[in-house]
Amino acid sequence: MAIRLHWNRQSTYLLIFAISWVIPNMVLVWIDFSWFNIIVNLLFPFTxxxxxxxxFRKPGIMMLLMLPMLIIHAYEIVFLYLFGEGVITTDMFLNTVTTDVEESTELLGNIMPSIIIVCVLYLPILALAILSCCMKMRLHAGFRRQFSLYAGIASLVMAGIILVAGVRMDEKVYPLNVIYNLNFAVDKWYRERNYPITSYGFTFHANKKNHAKEREVYVLVLGESSRAMSWSLLGHRVNTNPFLTGQPGLLTFSNITSESNATQKSVPLILSPADASSAPYLYTQKSIITLFKEAGFKTYFITNQVANQQLIGFYSKEANVWIDINKGVDKKEIGQYDANLIPHFKKVLDEDTGKAFVVLHMHGSHFKYSNRYPTDKSFFKPDQPLAIKLQHKTELWNAYDNSIRYSDSLLHVMIGMLQERELCAGMLYVSDHGENLMDDDRHLFLHSTPFPTYYELRIPLLLWFSRQYLQTWPERFQVAEQYLHAPADTRVVFHTLADMAGIYSPFVQYKLSLTNQSFEPQIPRRILGDHEEPEEFSRYFKTEDFDEMQREDSLLKR
Structure with a gap:
């Protein structure tokens, strides 16, 4: 009887609800234990x-009103399960609303333990909240006044300590920092949605003065989640590039980093003249597609990625011809393979006779890796199962390497198609960002981590020139050869492509073109922070990242 009465007290429920409120805080304090952190991220939120x-006299009422916050707590626990530290970032909020059903399903199936943990923790809390609301018993008014007074005083004292210490509560205190990130994400969402308005009337004032005798075609291939250290062209221990190895006219750049470890930020930075230090221009300036259009090229954007109303979607719609190979297709479980981009690319080359600029957006090496290539392209085995577990690391690595090898074969096919038509052509391949594959004792996986790693930021960048191009402008190839190991980031893509095509514009900077004598190695390199501030690209690197940098450098110097 005593136990039943104990669990029927509203005061007991109040204590249970208060403890459930700070479960994510407990984990954050455990990860980064210090007495000050206990005050900042545990005692203050608890009181x-x-x-x-x-x-309220029935504490369950407040718990039900705080349901949106409980959802954020649940999301934070999943986030910690994935990345092991940090709080939900702006990028992660935006990724949640811009991904498609296929990608979400692939990931959810591999984070089921965290989903189960969330259900075990919070479903009983919701049940108790409903029970609290239904009970006749209420908290005594005097108890509520005294309890809330003491808790309020304690909260004010600890808030004072935090402010005196100079800590920004919207940066360091959970859940205030997550609420700030959510607000920033909503603001960014609206800024991206308003891009057609804020960029209206923009012009590059572009023109092309020199023309080749043959038809000119330039191709930008956007890879996905492809990291440099998994390319044998860049020192990987297994042969993931059997088709491109030895390809005439191909240059491989070994020291390129991305400006972000999240697609929804990195791709706009690749397509735009804006960079991490000038991010506000992303919303007011148009993309490289418009640059080529102004210079007299017919432009194409062919994508195997989800189309949305964010910057990538708006940039892609600037093309004369926009093709989503998944539109109207039943994707079922594995979606479209990147090989399905090839027929559309062939049609562009065969049906048009004028100058063309083509952007091909691949699905590349996005998790779930084995879904990115057909079963008959499974070269490295075993590549199943693909549950995100340390004991499956070998299978995950093999599947990832297979996806790189598959992309390698498709790039080889595209080059062959340009060669056989005897075009004055150039191709640039770059990945949006890299990937974590449980490479070291941190056991990190995927990308978009709150603290970008070297594995996420170092990416492949390839340049290829046709025989006709090399005969017309041989000096550009010769210049690019000098910078194969120069430090650079994805700022170079916009300016290198413009320079390759001989396009002139006030927005084209030759010091950022790999094919120009004026090129300057980029030191320091920047990434776009979670709140769109420029940060040094190695700001968050740990010892493991610097060790990998040294290892990769030594491999490439052999």
Missing amino acids: LGIALISV
Whole structure:
């Protein structure tokens, strides 16, 4: 009887609710233990939670009102399961609303333990909240006043300590920092949605003065989640590039980094003249597609990625011809393979006779890796199962290497198609970002981690020139050969392509073109921070990242 009465007290529920409120805080303090962190991320949110929950005579009412915050707590636990540290980033909020059903399903199936943990933790809390609302018993008014007074005073004292210490509560205190990130994500969402308005009337004032005798075609291939250290052209221990190895006219750049470890930021930075230090221009300037259009090229954007109303989607729609190979197709479980881009590319080459600029957006090496290539292209085995577990690391690596090898074969096919038509052509391949594959004792996986790693930021960049191009402008190839190991980031893509095509514009900077004598190695390199501020690209690197940098450098110097 005593136990039943104990669990029927609203005061007991109040305490349970307050503890459930700070479960993510407990994990964050455990990860980064310090006495000050206990005050900042445990005691302050706990006392503040008690003060809030004791507002009503039935504490379950406040818990139900705080349901949106409980959802964020659940999301934070999943986030910690994936990345092991940090709080939900702006990028992660935006990734959640811009991904497609296929990608979500692939990931959810591999984070089921975290989903189960969330259900075990919070479904009983919701049940108790409903029970609290239904009970006749209420908290005594005097108890509520006294309890909330003490909790409120304690919260104010700890808030004072935090402010005196100079800590920004919207940066360091959970869940205030997550609420700030959510607000920033919503603001960024609206800025991207308004891109057609804020960029209206923009012009590059572009023109092309020199023309080749043959038809000119330039191709930008956007890879996905392809990291440099998994390319044998860049020192990988297994042969993931059997088709491109020895390809005439091909240059491989070994020291390129991305400006972001998230697609929805990195691709706009690749397509735009804006960079991490000038991110506001992403919303007011148009993309490289418009640059080529102004210079007299017919432009094409052919994608195997999800189309949305964010910057990538808006940039792609600037093309004369926009093709989503998944539109109207039943993707079922594995979606479209990147090989399905090839027929559309062939049609562009065969049906048009004028100058053309083509962007091909691949699905590349996005998880789930074995879904990125047909079963008959499974070269490295075993490549199943693909559950995200340390004991499956070999299978995950093999599947990832297979996806790189498959992309290698497709790039080889594209080059062959340009060669056989005897065009004055150039191709640039670059990946949006890299990938973590449980490479070291941190056991990190995927990308978009709150603290970008070297594995996520170092990417492949390839340049290929046709025989006709080399005969017309041999000096550009010769110049690019000098910079194969120069430090650079994805700022170079816009300016290198413009320079390759001989396009002149006030927005084209030759010091950022790999094919120009004016090129300057990029030191320091930047990444676009979670709140769109420029940061040094190695800011978040740990010892493991610097060790990998040294190892990769030594491999490439052999």
